[in-house]
Amino acid sequence: MSTPSTTPALEIVGARLELGDGDARVHALDDVSLRVDPGEIVAVVGPSGSGKSSLLAVAGALAKPDSGIVRVHGTDVTALAKSAATRFRLTTIGFVFQSGNLIAALTATDQLRLAARLAGNRTADPAALLGSVGMAHRADHRPDQLSGGERQRVGIARALVNDPSLLLVDEPTAALDRASSHDVVRLLAARAHEAGVAVVMVTHDHDVLEHCDRVLEMTDGRLGERVLAA
Amino acid sequence: MFLGLRELRFARGRFTLMGVVIALVAVLVVLLSGLSAGLVNDGVSGLKAMRVMSFAFDKGTITDNAFTRSVVDDEQLATWSAAPGVRAAEPLGVSIVNGTTDAGRQVDLTLFGVEPDGFLSPAVSSGARSAGPGEIVVSQTAASAGLALGTKVTLDRSGVELTVVGFTAAQATFGHVDVAYLPIDTWRLIASGSAQAGAPTPQQIGALHYPYSSVIAVQAGDDATLDTARTDTAAGTMSMTRTEAFNASPGYQAETMTLTMIRAFLYAICALVVGAFFTVWTIQRTHEIAVLRAVGASTSYLLRDGLAQSLVLLLGFTVLGVAAGVGMGALMPDGMPFSLEPVPVALASIVTVVLGLGGAGVAILRVTRVEPVTALGGHR
Ligand SMILES: Nc1ncnc2c1ncn2[C@@H]1O[C@H](COP(=O)(O)OP(=O)(O)OP(=O)(O)O)[C@@H](O)[C@H]1O
Ligand SMILES: [Mg+2]
Numbered sequence: 001m002s003t004p005s006t007t008p009a010l011e012i013v014g015a016r017l018e019l020g021d022g023d024a025r026v027h028a029l030d031d032v033s034l035r036v037d038p039g040e041i042v043a044v045v046g047p048s049g050s051g052k053s054s055l056l057a058v059a060g061a062l063a064k065p066d067s068g069i070v071r072v073h074g075t076d077v078t079a080l081a082k083s084a085a086t087r088f089r090l091t092t093i094g095f096v097f098q099s100g101n102l103i104a105a106l107t108a109t110d111q112l113r114l115a116a117r118l119a120g121n122r123t124a125d126p127a128a129l130l131g132s133v134g135m136a137h138r139a140d141h142r143p144d145q146l147s148g149g150e151r152q153r154v155g156i157a158r159a160l161v162n163d164p165s166l167l168l169v170d171e172p173t174a175a176l177d178r179a180s181s182h183d184v185v186r187l188l189a190a191r192a193h194e195a196g197v198a199v200v201m202v203t204h205d206h207d208v209l210e211h212c213d214r215v216l217e218m219t220d221g222r223l224g225e226r227v228l229a230a
Numbered sequence: 231m232f233l234g235l236r237e238l239r240f241a242r243g244r245f246t247l248m249g250v251v252i253a254l255v256a257v258l259v260v261l262l263s264g265l266s267a268g269l270v271n272d273g274v275s276g277l278k279a280m281r282v283m284s285f286a287f288d289k290g291t292i293t294d295n296a297f298t299r300s301v302v303d304d305e306q307l308a309t310w311s312a313a314p315g316v317r318a319a320e321p322l323g324v325s326i327v328n329g330t331t332d333a334g335r336q337v338d339l340t341l342f343g344v345e346p347d348g349f350l351s352p353a354v355s356s357g358a359r360s361a362g363p364g365e366i367v368v369s370q371t372a373a374s375a376g377l378a379l380g381t382k383v384t385l386d387r388s389g390v391e392l393t394v395v396g397f398t399a400a401q402a403t404f405g406h407v408d409v410a411y412l413p414i415d416t417w418r419l420i421a422s423g424s425a426q427a428g429a430p431t432p433q434q435i436g437a438l439h440y441p442y443s444s445v446i447a448v449q450a451g452d453d454a455t456l457d458t459a460r461t462d463t464a465a466g467t468m469s470m471t472r473t474e475a476f477n478a479s480p481g482y483q484a485e486t487m488t489l490t491m492i493r494a495f496l497y498a499i500c501a502l503v504v505g506a507f508f509t510v511w512t513i514q515r516t517h518e519i520a521v522l523r524a525v526g527a528s529t530s531y532l533l534r535d536g537l538a539q540s541l542v543l544l545l546g547f548t549v550l551g552v553a554a555g556v557g558m559g560a561l562m563p564d565g566m567p568f569s570l571e572p573v574p575v576a577l578a579s580i581v582t583v584v585l586g587l588g589g590a591g592v593a594i595l596r597v598t599r600v601e602p603v604t605a606l607g608g609h610r
Contacts, residue, residue, distance in 0.1 A: 053606045062524055062603040083528065086602075090526025097524075097605050100517045103233065105240035114232055118527050142240070158525075170606050 007074045009166045009198030010036040010059055015068030017054055017221075028054035029065060030221035038165065041192040041199040043209050045226070046218030052202040053170055055218065059200060060093050060168045061085040073165045090119045094159030094197075098171040101155035102143040108154045109139045112161045119162045126161065133157045133187055149180030156187060160197070167191070169201040173208060185211045234539030241511075248507045249547035252586060255500045256551025257558065259493065259578045260570070264559045266489040267574055268567035269406075273485065274476045276342065276369070276404035281349055284458065285322070285475045286310060286446040286467035296478035297324040297404075297444055302467065304441035309465035310448060315456030320348045321443030323417035326407055326480075329383040329392070335376040337383060339368070340404040343417020343443065350447055352411055357396030363419075363430040365395045366410040369402035374564065383410075389427030390420055405480030406567070414443060493578070497585050505589030508540060512596045516604075523602035532597045540590035544583045552579050 017029035028051045036042050044052050057063035058070055061077040070077050073092055080088055089095075102111055112126035130139050133153040143151055152172050159167055169188060173181035185201070185208040192199045192213075201212065209215050217226045238245050271278075287300040302321070310319035323343030330336055344350035346361045357379050360367045368377055377383070381394045392412065402409040415435045419425045422440040446467065450456045458469050470478060477483045512519070519532065552575065562568040 057603045057606055060524070062606065086523070086526050086528055088526075089524065095521075095524050095605070097521060100605075101521060103518050103522070105233070105237040110232075110236060115525055117232055118525070118531065 015065040043212040094164035231538040252547040253551035257555040260555025272567040276409040343414040354396040367396040372408035501585040501589035508593035520605040524605040536594035
């Protein structure tokens with residue numbers, strides 16, 4: 001599905017990241033390389049503490065690797081200053097976090113409007129986007145009035161509001177039941193395939209891997225491809 | 231302030247609680263401001279009304295209660311009158327006396343002995359200026375003590391009888407006692423202790439040799455050539471400007487210092503309480519702030535939003551508190567020394583808001599310490 005000529009949405013080459021000091025020092029990322037093309041949804045699995053969140057942090061310009069290259073949509077994000085990285089995240093990268101994704105004080109619509117305002121994005125259409133994740137009927141609800149699955153949908157809609165080319169998703173189904181988990185991941189896969197967004201999703205939930213194009217496995221900071229048992 | 235306003239609405243319970251504290255501080259600040267203005271007026275309005283540059287006290291007079299302690303003689307007065315750069319210098323006699331009205335009411339009066347036609351002689355709103363011996367012009371506030379035109383006041387011990395012939399145009403009190411202006415000659419007669427019971431007569435005054443007064447009131451000329459220090463040395467006096475001299479009136483320094491200290495504490499409490507509130511508020515939202523920063527909110531956006539939020543809170547509730555304070559001020563009983571003046575009240579409100587904002591600002595700076603990377607992972 002990907003041709004070598006397209007600009008990869010995410011390209012990591014030989015990234016290393018050490019965390020902690022002294023005895024607590026760990027190789028969170030150990031020579032990690034990864035390429036994700038537009039329209040692809042990639043799952044990252046692995047035991048707890050293996051470095052999955054660290055991979056997302058590095059891919060999302062939230063943390064700088066000690067060495068290696070990270071390019072998002074052609075831009076070397078390791079070279080960006082802090083404020084430039086902030087700006088870059090706003091326009092090019094969407095985040096969906098495991099929990100506490102949403103701002104307690106804001107309704108579903110306002111979550112999207114705030115993200116659009118931050119980016120100075122006047123063309124965003126929060127209502128349509130909420131509709132596309134099946135949340136039109138909950139547009140005026142605040143997070144405490146939504147179910148876990150509904151919150152994740154709103155979170156996904158917010159991550160998409162500024163048309164990012166890369167969507168980074170950390171354990172989106174951790175707090176959800178089976179049916180909602182499938183709904184959420186199906187939604188992400190559809191976004192990838194229809195809108196050409198590249199999605200990297202960290203998950204512990206092996207049930208939902210069937211919706212992904214590739215599955216990568218992380219062990220002790222090393223990343224390996226895993227063949228889908230489909 | 232997209233986020234800040236919505237948070238105010240969302241967490242209105244918490245913000246209202248904080249706001250009520252701010253409003254109460256504002257009420258107290260207003261009441262204190264009214265009280266201190268009232269006390270100042272009560273303490274020194276008699277001096278405030280005088281068109282005087284400075285007062286010369288006898289050298290070595292203790293500052294506290296200096297007006298009633300100081301004694302200057304006519305020689306010192308003459309030195310001042312003749313000094314270059316002095317437009318006019320006049321004697322002022324100050325003493326605090328007790329008396330009884332002809333209706334049998336006890337009154338306290340501060341006697342201000344002044345030259346009847348001099349610059350210290352006050353404008354009157356009713357009646358006449360005091361000219362003859364035994365005629366007094368009293369502060370309009372003395373009406374509540376039972377004084378009226380024609381009332382005779384008999385001074386305790388000496389039995390000297392004074393008659394109210396006029397009321398001053400402005401409030402004139404000194405050391406919380408109503409001022410009675412009388413001719414300096416009559417004042418000297420009373421101060422010398424040689425006055426006989428009954429109304430003072432021109433004969434008694436003519437026979438008196440008592441060349442003293444309390445202080446010398448000085449008006450400087452326009453050419454600014456007056457060398458106060460030199461004249462003080464020459465005359466054996468020490469000068470205080472009119473405002474410095476406020477401290478020399480009874481209780482003034484102690485009262486204003488106490489009130490200033492209470493006010494400073496209130497401001498500090500306001501800043502600290504608001505700071506503590508916003509510290510807790512910011513810490514509660516650490517994860518949200520991390521999410522916002524990860525999504526791409528800049529530090530300056532978060533700071534501006536937070537400051538705007540605290541400003542709305544502070545302004546809103548300070549205005550409420552000031553309004554309540556002014557309302558309560560209007561209900562104060564007449565006898566209470568309370569006077570609300572727009573400038574001090576406005577200043578006090580602004581200081582409340584600014585210091586509150588300072589406290590909030592320090593707390594809100596915390597957002598810069600929230601690392602966006604903490605939004606990742608299974609926090610919470
Ligand atoms: N701030 C830090 N300081 C020191 N070590 C850290 C820090 N953050 C993470 N680590 C360590 O880095 C390693 C990778 O952490 P990471 O959060 O990426 O794991 P993960 O695969 O996401 O785990 P989980 O599935 O539990 O979320 C772990 O061993 C962790 O203990
Ligand atoms: Mg993790």
